[in-house]
Amino acid sequence: MPELPEVETTVRGLARLLDGRRIASVEARRPDLRRALPVDLGQRLTGARVTGLSRRAKYGLINTDRADTLVFHLGMSGHWRVDPADIGKHDHFIIETDEGRRVALNDARRFGSLDLIRTDALESWPPFEALGPEPFGLDPRDLKRRLAGRTAAIKLLLLDQRIVAGLGNIYVCEALYRAGIHPRRAGGSVSLERLKGLVPAIAEVLTEAIAAGGSTLRDFASPDGELGYFSKDFAVYDREGQPCGCGGTVRRIVQGGRSTFYCPQCQH
Numbered sequence: 045m046p047e048l049p050e051v052e053t054t055v056r057g058l059a060r061l062l063d064g065r066r067i068a069s070v071e072a073r074r075p076d077l078r079r080a081l082p083v084d085l086g087q088r089l090t091g092a093r094v095t096g097l098s099r100r101a102k103y104g105l106i107n108t109d110r111a112d113t114l115v116f117h118l119g120m121s122g123h124w125r126v127d128p129a130d131i132g133k134h135d136h137f138i139i140e141t142d143e144g145r146r147v148a149l150n151d152a153r154r155f156g157s158l159d160l161i162r163t164d165a166l167e168s169w170p171p172f173e174a175l176g177p178e179p180f181g182l183d184p185r186d187l188k189r190r191l192a193g194r195t196a197a198i199k200l201l202l203l204d205q206r207i208v209a210g211l212g213n214i215y216v217c218e219a220l221y222r223a224g225i226h227p228r229r230a231g232g233s234v235s236l237e238r239l240k241g242l243v244p245a246i247a248e249v250l251t252e253a254i255a256a257g258g259s260t261l262r263d264f265a266s267p268d269g270e271l272g273y274f275s276k277d278f279a280v281y282d283r284e285g286q287p288c289g290c291g292g293t294v295r296r297i298v299q300g301g302r303s304t305f306y307c308p309q310c311q312h
């Protein structure tokens with residue numbers, strides 16, 4: 045499943061093709077993904093100029109000079125194909141630029157979404173309204189306030205998009221490991237000092253993953269190039285039973301129905 049680093053690298057890759065370009069045509073090849081596509085998508089996007097791309101949580105944002113923002117979510121399996129040689133049955137939405145370049149949103153499982161939102165109304169758009177701050181530039185004191193009094197496990201609270209936006213299972217596991225914080229510790233009991241270690245650990249694991257993904261963008265211009273997925277090396281994630289650098293063994297527990305990986309010797 046794409047997490048924040050995959051979305052960020054996807055946005056950066058798409059920006060190379062789309063930023064500043066005029067949209068010559070769009071083609072919606074089915075009426076819906078997870079939810080219905082806007083019926084006026086083609087009318088509002090055709091002829092518009094792309095004025096910038098960015099990311100909010102795990103959403104990609106494509107702004108246009110018509111004060112609309114195309115918002116995409118990759119769901120479980122979504123990715124953009126660049127200049128595809130042929131269009132397959134899972135290519136659901138295609139943008140062609142005035143340079144004749146094409147990008148196709150391919151999503152076999154269709155858990156992704158495409159929405160067209162007035163740019164000045166983005167903050168009050170329901171999926172964005174309740175989102176917490178981005179994990180980059182997080183203030184440890186603000187995080188402390190958000191966690192205050194909470195008895196739920198820190199692992200689960202960090203996955204709550206209202207507390208921090210865009211964090212997923214892999215990077216929460218890795219950041220807690222780096223910060224030496226036990227995933228089952230009550231969120232409200234984590235001291236400010238330890239949060240001052242956790243906040244940079246979150247930024248580091250994400251930044252490293254984005255850098256690793258960025259290197260795959262060399263293939264960007266190749267036919268059927270696919271944006272956004274890359275292999276990564278993790279310290280604990282998906283490493284149950286394997287050794288930690290401390291000499292201990294990585295363990296797996298289930299929290300909120302999802303696997304948590306951690307080192308019982310390093311994390312308290």
Ligand SMILES: [Zn+2]
Binds near residue numbers: 288291310
């Ligand atoms: Zn360890």
